[in-house]
Amino acid sequence: LHRPLAAGLILLAAAAAWYQDHLGAVIDKLMIQNVMNTTVTESRQLITVPYLRHMFLTGVIPAVLLFWPRITYARVRGLLWRFPLTIAASFLLTFGFLFINLKANVSIIREHHELLGSYQPGATIGALVRYAKMELRAGNVEVKPLGQDAAKGPALLATKKPVLLVLFAGETARAQNFGLNGYSRNTTPELSQLDVFNFKDATSCGTSTAVSLPCMFSPFDRSDYSHERFMGSENLLDVLAHAGVDPVWVDNNTGDQNIARRTGARMVDVTLNPAACAGGECTDAALLTELSAQIGSITEDTVLVLHMIGSHGPAYYLRYPEGFAPFIPDCRTAEFDYCSQQEIVNAYDNSIAFTDHIIASAIKMLDQQDRVSPALFFLSDHGESLGEAGLYLHAAPMFMAPEVQTQVPFLMWLPQKFQETMHVNAACLTDRTSQPVS
Known part of the structure; x- marks a missing residue:
């Protein structure tokens, strides 16, 4: 499961990075809504030769390379301690680097929310989830009447x-x-x-x-x-x-x-x-x-x-x-x-x-x-x-x-x-x- 999932994340991050770096776009819930509401004709105008070159170099090649190495998988008994240990070590390293300069990092995160919005592919995945929730809520609301007494003056x-x-x-x-x-x-x-x-x-x-x-x-x-x-x-x-x-x-x-x-x-x-x-x-x-x-x-x-x-x-x-x-x-x-x-x-x-x-x-x-x-x-x-x-x-x-x-x-x-x-x-x-x- 790891390699197909990682390949998908790499491709998603590469696509989002192109629009962030070249157009200054922020991939948030409303941007996902715009994508879902666009037309095929409009979408084609955004798929250019430089975009395809970028996707090939930073998306397709890294994703393909994931499947190159042969992996010897540990027995299930070994996975029981290796998998949680890997997760714990990753979190410790991430937060450890943050705590090295916690004062500066906290102020930056608090004052510059757009930085969190640029983290890929996490920002795009979060935006997709929030968009799906928004559409589910909107699809279940009861339409309230408005101006039913309106008449020509x-x-x-x-x-x-x-x-x-x-x-x-x-x-x-x-x-x-x-x-x-x-x-x-x-x-x-x-x-x-x-x-x-x-x-x-x-x-x-x-x-x-x-x-x-x-x-x-x-x-x-x-x-x-x-x-x-x-x-x-x-x-x-x-x-x-x-x-x-x-x-x-x-x-x-x-x-x-x-x-x-x-x-x-x-x-x-x-x-x-x-x-x-x-x-x-x-x-x-x-x-x-x-x-x-x-x-x-x-x-x-x-x-x-x-x-x-x-x-x-x-x-x-x-x-x-x-x-x-x-x-x-x-x-x-x-x-x-x-x-x-x-x-x-x-x-x-x-x-x-x-x-x-x-x-x-x-x-x-x-x-x-x-x-x-x-x-x-x-x-x-x-x-x-x-x-x-x-x-x-x-x-x-x-x-x-x-x-x-x-x-x-x-x-x-x-x-x-x-x-x-x-x-x-x-x-x-x-x-x-x-x-x-x-």
């Missing part, structure tokens, strides 16, 4: 056309690289020409889609949110349904994260826009086709949630079509070791610029039709690290997450007729754009 009832609120749930867009927020590059040239309410100080609920997106639609704030509490409560889509508003979820990412499990969700229809999905993974241009189809078919008040692929890394260059690259040279691989820091930033900024194009195009599409009374929200689930302090991508634990992973863009487009119909105080809303929101 008088302004909504008085509208002559169906109201369509489009909610773009963005992916991995950080506020610091959003042109409307004062970024040195104009990554939002199209939105800057439109009349939108832009909230410049918006904070996410988490640093990963598996946490931030469900929290965004739940009745809980960051301090009260947990996966178990979310699974045990109805959410915004349920409340809309109770009120007689049709909630529609269309996904171009890793799924609805159980938000629409009672109201229904579907993935983008790749046949509607084959050009946007030619690479095997759709850009967000496919969502514009979905929006056009929805505008032509809805007959009742609707909230349409469009879950974007946005700026999801590490393959930022796949998030915008060929020929759409205002910032060059851009990183054209998912392996950051092959790109300079500026090339990585260029690719990420290109993805933000394409998001700007998608949101602006949606606004223009809504503004030019006359079938529905439209409005639009855009807000990102979390931000992204682009190498600051040695961190890349996202999903850092909240206690150590940098602002680039928690500060997100958030804007609204409310046309004049919508403001008048819904009695929106534009001056009041404008004042709120400069205040912190979450």
Whole structure:
């Protein structure tokens, strides 16, 4: 049993070490949740040639070497004293080395919990166990109703056309690289020409889609949110349904994260826009086709949630079509070791610029039709690290997450007729754009 088990631990530690050393990732319960919720397409982007080389040298070869030596096993009588003696000696040596400088070691362990989170493969095994416990608890909770008395207000009832609120749930867009927020590059040239309410100080609920997106639609704030509490409560889509508003979820990412499990969700229809999905993974241009189809078919008040692929890394260059690259040279691989820091930033900024194009195009599409009374929200689930302090991508634990992973863009487009119909105080809303929101 020892050698197969040790081989498995070596392979697990090698895989975890790659993401820790190259991306600054912390393998905790939430990271395991992200892994379980990802797609095959997204996973392939993380399996690169350097990763395979690392796994072969530090994982496969050591694991294979374990089976090389021939072992003469002791008799059972000998094992009765050798096995416990080996365990006892191992613990004595481990704690003996700790006690050599106990004062320093205790203070480090107490003040730097992230060190315990980097111990491999122990940290990953512990995270897997905690994730399994979390899912077991969440799977057994009873769902509490929320807002069953919700109803349409008088302004909504008085509208002559169906109201369509489009909610773009963005992916991995950080506020610091959003042109409307004062970024040195104009990554939002199209939105800057439109009349939108832009909230410049918006904070996410988490640093990963598996946490931030469900929290965004739940009745809980960051301090009260947990996966178990979310699974045990109805959410915004349920409340809309109770009120007689049709909630529609269309996904171009890793799924609805159980938000629409009672109201229904579907993935983008790749046949509607084959050009946007030619690479095997759709850009967000496919969502514009979905929006056009929805505008032509809805007959009742609707909230349409469009879950974007946005700026999801590490393959930022796949998030915008060929020929759409205002910032060059851009990183054209998912392996950051092959790109300079500026090339990585260029690719990420290109993805933000394409998001700007998608949101602006949606606004223009809504503004030019006359079938529905439209409005639009855009807000990102979390931000992204682009190498600051040695961190890349996202999903850092909240206690150590940098602002680039928690500060997100958030804007609204409310046309004049919508403001008048819904009695929106534009001056009041404008004042709120400069205040912190979450």
